[in-house]
Amino acid sequence: MQRHALKRHYNLPHSLNTLRVFEAAARYLSFTHAATELNVTQSAVSRQIRQLEDNLGFALFNRLHRALELTSEGQELSMLLSRQFGELNRAIYQLAPSLQGELKIKVETSLAARWLAPRLHKFRKLHPNLQVNLTLAWFQAGVNINLDSGGYDIALFGEKYPDSRYANNSLRCEYMAPIYHPALCENQQVLTVAQAIDKVRIHPTQDRSDWQHWLSSTGNSDQSLDKGITFNSLDLAIIAATAGEGVAMMDLMLVLDELENTRLLLPERVHITQSPWQYYYYVAPEANATDDINAFIAWLYEEFSQDQRRLFKLASENGWNIPKVSNSQ
DSSP states (O other): OOOOOOOOOTTSOSOTHHHHHHHHHHHHTOHHHHHHHHTSOHHHHHHHHHHHHHHHTSOOEEEETTEEEEOHHHHHHHHHHHHHHHHHHHHHHHHSOOOTTEEEEEEEHHHIIIIIHHHHHHHHHHSTTOEEEEEEEOOBTTBOOOTTSOSOSEEEEEESSOOTTTTTOEEEEEEEEEEBOGGGOBTTBOOOHHHHHHSOEEESSTTOHHHHHHHHHTTOSOOOOSSSEEOSOHHHHHHHHHTTSOEEEEEGGGSHHHHHTTSSBOOTTOBOEEEEEEEEEEEOTTOOOHHHHHHHHHHHHHHHHHHHHHHHHHHHHHTOBOOSSOOOO
């Protein structure tokens, strides 16, 4: 008589894809951001989460007004899946045949769009036989980039409180100041700091911490944050400022071209401050393209150094006050 194998893993949901969807939604605490990562619709994510909750027999999220929070069961399952998916990803990456001459880069979205993508051709010109694979890593306040997901050689991202894995891998700091479009000028005169502060304030982060830090660091008496437009992306803040919607607090290294051709301006005799945030790189433990990674890191440092010199030149020409001592590299 044929012996039937015992059924194993009987507590798992019918569709394991629902676990992948849940892991992404739990990491972002957002169905919308999870949908973007997974390249599906927001409604598809919501439907898969409902299906998973029905299969498991317990809720994974508390659905608040315009927000999500994990239940205690959801938190436990999220931590387990994040760890197990990370280990599985790394194992597959190591088992798969390595592609010669390929560099996989995971990069924070704003840095990719505003800085890396427009100049990546310069790196590829130096290394014409190297295939570059660029993947976006979505980031928002309070949600760290998942460095354990695997599938990349080097990650680039901003961080305020670096952990020991990459604390010594600083690439550059942020130089912060308010920027605005010339359309906001009165009688074609550059705005004073007081005039700029009095305009609509564009916040690039939902916690509005960039404006708060700059106002406090420069000793401005008006530190109110109850007026303005709030985004969760530097890109959107730059677009709004370029459209003349108001004055945005911005990392100047991301808008150097606009400052040099005066499509964007800084207030008269403005004080530029260094943000507590810095950009870091992290090399994945399983990465084996050591020479290519080292070449890319060296290129990053050189490009950032050139940008810093451009910014300091602009500051000297325009009378902007800027910290003389840069972060060490």
